Amino acid sequence: MSSLLNAKDLKERASINELLERLGFKPVRKTGKEHFYVSMLRDDDHTPSFAVDDALGVWFDHGTGKGGNIIDFGLAFWQELTFHEVVLKLQDKSLLSLASLPLPRKHLSEKIPNYVVEQIKPIGSHPAITGYLKSRGVLEMARKDMKEVYYYIENSSGQRRRYFSAGWQNSLGGWEVRNKYFKGCLGHKSITRLPGNQKKLAMFEGFINYLSWRTENVLADDSVIVLNSLSMLGIARQEAINYPDINIYFDRDNQGVLATKDLIKKLPYARDKSMVYDGFNDYNDKIMQQEKLSRARTAQVFSGSSLNR
Template structure:
């Protein structure tokens, strides 16, 4: 008789949310079925580690940690959280944290093979409309507040979708969106006092074809549109990562370009992503000094005072009357 900690048992029975709670980590906020935590795998200010309760998986949108693991199941989290200890030691850590019993099995149990089932992810949404911008005032206000309303024309759509299952089944939602390379819709909107980010479908980079020689790479689509506002005549091809964890996909796409400019966030995740890009493609240029003093291009754009038309200038009537005074 042998004592054994079953990895399959841990994956089937241990809730990642419960494990995080027992380790002393609480979510910063919830978005649908996803919980967002301030990453405990690295230093960060904004919550970017996402946990899907239903699927039992996690993904760190903020970048790689010392283990190199960006997401996965509860055991993958343990391997990252307790890095660099061994796989059996991670199972023991999880078992202790969750107070799981140790199974006693015979040699015959080792010889029995459980049939493996392929994991399938069933979409929890249904797209009910893809419309041009300007139909929904809330989306229009959001894009105007980001300073990229004109640049978004023809480059973004209004995405209307309905939740297909769960507590919010039947509820309709809307967001501004654009497509990535897989045809999935990357979504952005504002809910209350925070920005909403999601993806309907498989996460991937977005590629905008242009010059065959010059490429500009951005972390986010809003940064790309902000740059386009300042560079309306630019003909560069463009890659938008949509997540710094997709930097490897960007490297594959960027390899053929003679000139590459990177406009990444001025934070640790952005710096790490740039270092990875530069290691693979040494000729890449860091253009983040363009918005020095700000985290990203869009933040710099939003900080600018709005342009006023002549008749919108403050005290305009007093100034006009002053010209008639004798």
């Protein structure tokens, strides 16, 4: 059994509440289907702001605006471990076997029900979002494929906190949102598909890296799959089977390298293209460094012009 199959079983059938209990964490209160804990992902949390809905198989930290499934929790809790090591750790802590696992949830979701999207606007409407995308070196490419997402999160007392982020939709209609301070998903978690050439496919972990690739490949007609989370690798692989020409642009960290190797093992004709940003963790790191050098050269030119006056 592969780690990815095990990861799928963990996401669909394992209990986050039971895992937390085995790790020594107990809920402070219960509200409806949700269990609230003092966040074990932050040292500054003194109130129960970490919510778990085991019926959906999801968690959400109200203090950071981040959430996800049991795999995402493991990656956040054991940050020093690789994806594969996190899966093994979860198996060990959960004491799971296929025979003991409950049936898969009918609707696996990474949506916390208190999300409400209020408004969608084109990129360029809010200076903070524009500034964030510009700082990542992808503003112009983002104008076509991203939107500004305005939403609020309502706590158990009915209090609302409003947020805004750059976002894009995944294949299930959920919104993947990013800003300077956090990243998350509003709605069902899934991959994002961008149709193009039916024979060529480019694959990315995240949308910002896709936009980074697009800045250097403006005329490329490849179809694109953005995973939005490495936990979506199995779904992405099933989609990729339909393409005879596959290029993989995953991160160069341990998790990205392992995911690339796993994908190539299943689809031997797929190619690891991460060498185009060799020396950087991901495609966007390369683009940001290029932008930084470009700004420095421009500043030198203007400085030289001033001195020659």
